[in-house]
Amino acid sequence: MQGLEPQLTADYVETGQVRFVFWPVLNHGNPSVYSTLTAHCIGRQDPALFWQAHDVLYTNQGELYSADRDYYVRLAASLGADQAAFEACYDDGSGLSEIMTLDEIRRERGIFSQPIFDIGGQLLAGAQPYEILQQALDSALAAD
Amino acid sequence: MKRLFIPLALLLTACAPGASPAEPTAQPVTVPPPVVVVTEQSSTALPTTPVVTEQPPITADPVVSPEPSPTAIPVPQIISGRTEEGAFFYGAPDAPLTLIDYSDFL
Numbered sequence: 001m002q003g004l005e006p007q008l009t010a011d012y013v014e015t016g017q018v019r020f021v022f023w024p025v026l027n028h029g030n031p032s033v034y035s036t037l038t039a040h041c042i043g044r045q046d047p048a049l050f051w052q053a054h055d056v057l058y059t060n061q062g063e064l065y066s067a068d069r070d071y072y073v074r075l076a077a078s079l080g081a082d083q084a085a086f087e088a089c090y091d092d093g094s095g096l097s098e099i100m101t102l103d104e105i106r107r108e109r110g111i112f113s114q115p116i117f118d119i120g121g122q123l124l125a126g127a128q129p130y131e132i133l134q135q136a137l138d139s140a141l142a143a144d
Numbered sequence: 145m146k147r148l149f150i151p152l153a154l155l156l157t158a159c160a161p162g163a164s165p166a167e168p169t170a171q172p173v174t175v176p177p178p179v180v181v182v183t184e185q186s187s188t189a190l191p192t193t194p195v196v197t198e199q200p201p202i203t204a205d206p207v208v209s210p211e212p213s214p215t216a217i218p219v220p221q222i223i224s225g226r227t228e229e230g231a232f233f234y235g236a237p238d239a240p241l242t243l244i245d246y247s248d249f250l
Contacts, residue, residue: 019235
């Protein structure tokens with residue numbers, strides 16, 4: 001989804017038609033858990049920072065399999081997050097509890113792979129070209 | 145006799161009362177010499193002859209750094225927040241349509 005977000009944001013989010021939600025799917029073990037935990041702990045300080053972390057994590061996707069705690073602390077600091085608050089969230093289990101709850105909810109919703117796009121209740125599985133997302137979004141908006 | 149007379153005459157003239165040093169006058173204002181930088185010549189040049197280079201005069205005009213030109217493109221402010229379950233969103237909370245991206249950073 002990373003590559004399509006700028007276009008989708010310009011066409012649908014900035015125009016007030018769509019609210020975009022990122023829902024974590026922790027399907028790759030600890031690398032999934034700790035990268036998502038990092039984004040959530042940063043986002044706790046400021047939701048806008050979550051989206052910055054989201055972009056940085058996708059951009060550096062190849063590094064996440066070997067990333068350790070120090071890597072994520074540096075990432076948080078590079079985005080201007082408060083380091084002590086970030087480390088507390090990362091270490092005390094509260095952030096972990098949040099993302100595990102979200103992961104449990106998506107299982108209850110029948111989501112077992114990623115990416116899956118839920119567009120007004122219509123599910124699109126797998127990476128999609130922008131035209132397909134556009135059709136689904138326009139169709140859902142017209143139905144409202 | 146003439147040989148002895150000339151040095152004797154000069155000696156008497158020098159010792160005469162009118163030949164005392166003049167009264168000290170006010171010291172003239174001394175202007176410090178320009179600052180110079182002495183640098184050693186390279187080993188290929190003749191030794192022991194320093195190169196004396198006068199520094200350019202210091203001007204009174206302050207150096208003004210140019211202002212950085214703005215490069216950031218203004219981005220519309222988009223609301224971001226969290227759903228009641230705790231997932232992060234951006235966009236108008238009351239937008240007619242919600243797109244949920246179930247995904248992973250890997």
